[in-house]
């Protein structure tokens with residue numbers, strides 16, 4: 001049963017644009033989906049290696065700017081009169097570059113955090129995000145600073161000569177985002193259910209024991225940071241090409257907080273957690289808007305968050321699994337348990 | 345035993361090791377060897393420096409001076425996971441398991457170095473990934489059976505009885521496929537039956553050719569399993585030799601054995 005749940009959910013979500021025609025709600029689905037991707041990437045670090053990246057929005061924002069700039073082109077003068085001119089590239093290349101550049105930044109942050117864990121990791125990531133935000137704000141020649149990058153083209157897929165498909169409509173963007181959510185889910189679930197994921201959990205649970213069984217924990221922390229940052233960059237790229245305008249506010253700390261809330265409420269260290277938490281907290285403002293004033297909306301948001309954390313400290317998904325008993329025996333995948341029987 | 349010592353091949357050699365913590369001398373000028381296939385015990389009163397010695401050997405601490413070698417290569421500048429890769433695995437004095445995952449997953453984590461799948465195998469779910477996982481699961485089941493906690497494999501490690509957690513700690517060390525095992529007070533807190541079972545496990549491991557360095561306060565056990573004993577007091581080696589000689593050594597009796605009985609009563 002549990003094996004098919006992701007497929008059932010995917011199928012159900014695929015049907016949404018067929019019966020939901022309200023553009024406002026479709027828009028909510030798309031933006032929520034983008035943040036779900038970002039939250040999933042945060043969960044890889046927080047839920048599996050146990051490291052809280054409170055500057056996670058940096059990777060999101062770097063992805064957004066990279067993708068926008070690669071597809072818009074730019075012309076900047078570096079120190080010493082050295083001029084860099086970049087002609088616009090196809091948008092899908094911008095998407096790829098966003099993943100690569102964000103992943104590279106994840107690598108750098110991971111390496112900086114060599115031997116740095118817990119509170120220090122939080123500080124390193126926050127500082128990184130602040131530095132990147134200041135660069136985006138002040139390097140006006142490249143980023144337009146507070147004036148924002150505008151007229152960002154929509155995402156387009158295709159090859160020269162074969163024609164392009166442009167993601168203009170809300171429906172098409174819905175499917176694009178759903179596709180990225182599904183792909184990220186597959187990547188993360190394969191990683192965490194492997195020897196690599198076990199090494200990450202070992203780092204989270206007991207670092208000295210992990211190294212004593214021969215796990216190079218730094219290597220897996222860096223790997224997690226790279227994959228996590230790359231996926232966050234992909235989310236940022238989707239964001240830029242959907243909204244078609246970005247300014248340094250994409251680096252708002254509030255966005256990181258939103259991701260953290262999605263992960264914690266849904267259940268960190270579970271695959272479905274960020275999706276469930278993301279849907280709930282993505283749609284609270286939408287639902288609340290229909291009957292409450294803006295102040296009340298935020299109060300509701302806060303109350304709901306506090307309620308979840310108090311009632312279900314592990315998050316919603318682990319609670320549901322316990323309730324229905326669908327969660328396998330703690331930590332033993334069903335297949336593994338069966339194999340123990342075989343091996344006897 | 346005599347036959348063994350005539351063809352003795354040193355596996356681990358500790359050469360003039362000293363460890364200072366600020367002004368405190370935890371170990372001063374310690375030298376001894378452990379030969380291939382031997383069971384050597386390191387004993388001494390609380391605070392003598394036994395755990396510190398383990399930490400130096402396994403790369404958790406840098407010695408202030410001296411050198412540690414295993415099968416000819418120096419361990420001095422290696423990180424703990426690199427030391428493990430050379431075939432040295434340890435257990436910890438304080439119970440140490442991955443609390444919130446199952447017993448079986450614990451051993452799967454411990455088998456990390458045996459996994460053969462690369463990042464691409466995992467991401468693309470290639471056959472090698474599945475094959476490697478299948479091998480690891482079979483091996484994990486074997487190790488759990490060897491230490492005798494296979495019936496607990498689906499339970500959370502943190503919910504095991506104390507004695508079983510200690511055994512799981514040994515299973516984790518064994519999962520790293522060591523040629524030498526360092527055990528820090530493995531039977532402390534175990535009852536008599538569990539201790540007897542553990543001694544049987546030690547016999548099995550010795551039969552498999554694993555070299556063992558043991559730290560333990562349980563004297564009947566130490567005397568029963570050791571080929572040789574090294575006695576440490578205030579960071580210095582005060583005696584070294586076969587169990588019979590150590591038992592009769594007046595300095596050892598004064599420094600430790602008289603007091604060891606007291607400690608056992610307290611435990």
Ligand SMILES: Nc1ncnc2c1ncn2[C@@H]1O[C@H](COP(=O)(O)OP(=O)(O)OP(=O)(O)O)[C@@H](O)[C@H]1O
Pocket residue numbers: 365368370388389390391392393394395396397437
């Ligand atoms: N990290 C450290 N920093 C400072 N002092 C330490 C540290 N680790 C150990 N010591 C000190 O070094 C001495 C030796 O400690 P160690 O833990 O090696 O003793 P032990 O022989 O294992 O004792 P026990 O039988 O109680 O386990 C003690 O005086 C201890 O307080």
Ligand SMILES: [Mg+2]
Pocket residue numbers: 394395396437
């Ligand atoms: Mg000790």
